[in-house]
Amino acid sequence: MVETTAWGVLLLPVILGLFAVGAAAFDATLAARAAGVAAPRSAALAPLRSAAGLLVQQRRRTLAADTLLWRAAGMVLLVAAVLASLVTPLGQWAVGDLSAGVVWFNAMEIVAWAAVWLAGWGANSAFGLVGGYRFVAQGLAYELPHMFVLTTAALGAGSLRVADIVAAQQDLWFVVWMPVAFAVYLLSVLAMAFAGPFNHAVSSDVAGGVLAELSGVDRLVFVAGRWVLLVSGAAMAVPLFLGGGSGPLLPDWLWTLVKTALVLAALVWAGRRVPTIRMERFEEISWMVLIPATLLQALFVSLVVI
Amino acid sequence: MDGMQLAGGVPMAGRADDRDGLTLDQLHVPLGPLLPLWPPGLVVRTKLQGDVIQQAAVEVLGIGDARGDAFWLRPGRPLKARWLDASAALLAIAGWADAAAVARRLRDQVLTGTPQAEIAGPIRRWGRQVRRSRTLPWLLTGVGQVPDKPSTPRALAGDALTRLYRWVDSLADPKTSVAPPDVADGTPWAVDVLPSVLEGCELATARLIVASLDLDTDMLTVCEAHHG
Amino acid sequence: MWREIVFWLCAAGSVITGVAVFRVDSMARATFALLASFLFAAGTVLLVDLTYLGVLVILMMIMEMVIMVVFMLMYMMNPAGLMPMTMVHNQKGSLAIAIGTFAVLATGIYLIDWPTSSAPQPEDPTMALGEALMGPKMLMMIVLGLALFATIVATVVLATHRGRYDRYGDRLDRDRPDDPVRGGVGR
Known part of the structure; x- marks a missing residue:
């Protein structure tokens, strides 16, 4: 019931880009409102203004930087973030309907591990490197629960194909009977896009971490990649847990967009409500609480399926 | 030994025992004197292994020019x-x-x-x-x-x-x-x-x-x- | 037609990046060159419609290489390649082994009478491949996988520097473990 469309290759980056700009604008508006700025509406344009500034900014150089790997980091992050959405259906169209779509999505988001580490490594700066290593630690913390959650959704449908997972939710959305999996999925989406409370890799206590020395176009590409990754994660929540495009009145592609926007807005909003979660604390929570919780959820789902 | 060779003009890191019983590279990273949200003039000279501070020395710059004004x-x-x-x-x-x-x-x-x-x-x-x-x-x-x-x-x-x-x-x-x-x-x-x-x-x-x-x-x- | 082009691109890319592993000075670059080589190899797996296996290779290799780069930098000298060094040891011997292996495999490819089949492609090639490889021993292999995993966990537990007696005291009576850094569960 999901058909693949070739022209979607052209449309996908545009949609993701619009969502990313929208999310960044929403984030900037929330920040302006907290700071008590008189006109929060003009703050919504702040991301575009700073993007334009970065475009004309000259690159900062650091001593003995590994320029090749450093420049590659942003490109890799952006491309992988777009590719992650290759299997996400928009209503009934998807760019690629792989038989192992869920695994593909997971593989593309793992690319962020490499990209963020490279961005930290390339600058030859202590703060950047600390940020890069923090993200690897964060990856080890969120990835296992995340994988179990993806497995749980696939278990419920009995297939790794995203279209089958959507089809399995015709009667009952997965979010209803897999609430733990859904919650952990949202957490790990924030963590994999190092956004919200999981921005330890780029936090202010290490002068911006992997972003510390990134400047100009490189920084723009990297930050854009990060927002697109968050969008990709939020968009995948819709077919995995929220019934894909199903809904009354509106056409299913519109429902997908609406649900994605809601999930994205909730993630951005929640991310601002909580201070940065440091890895030494999150690691233990993740392994002692989240992994058992997701395993129990997977067990429950497999019992129901059987 | 490594101090002789310079890479990009920076001497290579020396090594020392760390908290967990390993011998790791030691990195000297000063924090301050000017950072956002940091007391101006405060310098913390840290010896890092990984991102663990093994040693810290604190100094405050500019005390000499005391004006008695805060x-x-x-x-x-x-x-x-x-x-x-x-x-x-x-x-x-x-x-x-x-x-x-x-x-x-x-x-x-x-x-x-x-x-x-x-x-x-x-x-x-x-x-x-x-x-x-x-x-x-x-x-x-x-x-x-x-x-x-x-x-x-x-x-x-x-x-x-x-x-x-x-x-x-x-x-x-x-x-x-x-x-x-x-x-x-x-x-x-x-x-x-x-x-x-x-x-x-x-x-x-x-x-x-x-x-x-x-x-x-x-x-x-x-x-x-x-x-x- | 396009499959052949992609195959040769993947094959050439895999070899070139594989060579690069030994040509670059920096451990970081060597690791990521190796990663690129594996990703090209995964491309060839995808070409024979083993989607699950191909994507899994991509997934596992990225994870593995990111973790490996941490250890490469930690234990190898000259991690950033800021000073000239070489990744090659025992050059003559390894060259002989490499050429020998290549020759044996290449002649093997041409000498073996590869079977052809006119049977339609199975619906799930990964499943078909698994059953062809494992056959009736599938259950045993699954159990073996679990045993291997248990061995890894046991090895880590045995090798750990600080056990529960270090953390909770000789009588295991401390309320909160004595750790160098406080964890998140707050015990």
Whole structure:
């Protein structure tokens, strides 16, 4: 019931880009409102203004930087973030309907591990490197629960194909009977896009971490990649847990967009409500609480399926 | 041995034993003297292994040019504003940008002389929000625990969380609105104790600890001037 | 037609990046060159419609290499390649082994009479491949996988520097473990 469309290759980056700009604008508006700025509406344009500034900014150089790997980091992050959405259906169209779509999505988001580490490594700066290593630690913390959650959704449908997972939710959305999996999925989406409370890799206590020395176009590409990754994660929540495009009145592609926007807005909003979660604390929570919780959820789902 | 060879003009790192019984490269990273949300002039010279601080040496630049003038001691600088300032810095480094932004806005309102009646409500609301957060205690408990000795200033006892809560609670207390600026400041003591608190910490907590101790390097110049 | 082009691109890319592993000075670059080589190899797996296996290779290799780069930098000298060094040891011997292996495999490819089949492609090639490889021993292999995993966990537990007696005291009576860094569960 999901058909693949070739022209979607052209449309996908545009949609993701619009969502990313929208999310960044929403984030900037929330920040302006907290700071008590008189006109929060003009703050919504702040991301575009700073993007334009970065475009004309000259690159900062650091001593003995590994320029090749450093420049590659942003490109890799952006491309992988777009590719992650290759299997996400928009209503009934998807760019690629792989038989192992869920695994593909997971593989593309793992690319962020490499990209963020490279961005930290390339600058030859202590703060950047600390940020890069923090993200690897964060990856080890969120990835296992995340994988179990993806497995749980696939278990419920009995297939790794995203279209089958959507089809399995015709009667009952997965979010209803897999609430733990859904919650952990949202957490790990924030963590994999190092956004919200999981921005330890780029936090202010290490002068911006992997972003510390990134400047100009490189920084723009990297930050854009990060927002697109968050969008990709939020968009995948819709077919995995929220019934894909199903809904009354509106056409299913519109429902997908609406649900994605809601999930994205909730993630951005929640991310601002909580201070940065440091890895030494999150690691233990993740392994002692989240992994058992997701395993129990997977067990429950497999019992129901059987 | 490695000091002879230079890579990009920088000597290679030497090695030393670390906390976990490994021999790892040692990196010398100075923090300060000028960083956002950092006491100006404070320099912490750290020896890092991985991101664990093995050794820290603290110095304060610019004490020599003591003018005996401190920002928070000038008239019209109530203690309330200083507490809001300190809370804002700690919250910002803890990564809670929105709560920090509110605290900064309130601080500016206090400094520009907004009447007490007008500002008490917003401060109480902000304080309730900070105290209500469940993540904050989870993240700050045990960070920057100072030794519990008779010499420990009462305002600085405990860990980062108790200090933050102390500021927040005092802000909500109507009696403190008239309290004069405090000359008996904890900064000299905090600077003395800082290296021992920082050692063995991860870099992640170093800046939290410094922010939670509310160091006012201006005060040091004042103390210097008083003692000759 | 396009499959052949993609195959040769993947094959050439895999070899070139594989060579690069030994030509670069920096451990970081060597690791990521190796990663690129594996990703090209995964491309060839995808070409024979083993989607699950191909994507899994991509997934596992990225994870593995990011973790490996941490250890490469930690234990190897000259991690950033800031000073000239070589990744090659025992050059003659390894060259002989490499050429020998290549020759044996290449002649093997041409000498073996590869079977052809006119049977339609199975619906799930990964499943078909698994059953062809494992056959009736599938259950045993699954159990073996679990045993291997248990061995890894047991090895880590045995090798750990600080056990529960270091953390909770000789009588295991401490309320909160004595750790160098406080964890998140708050015990």
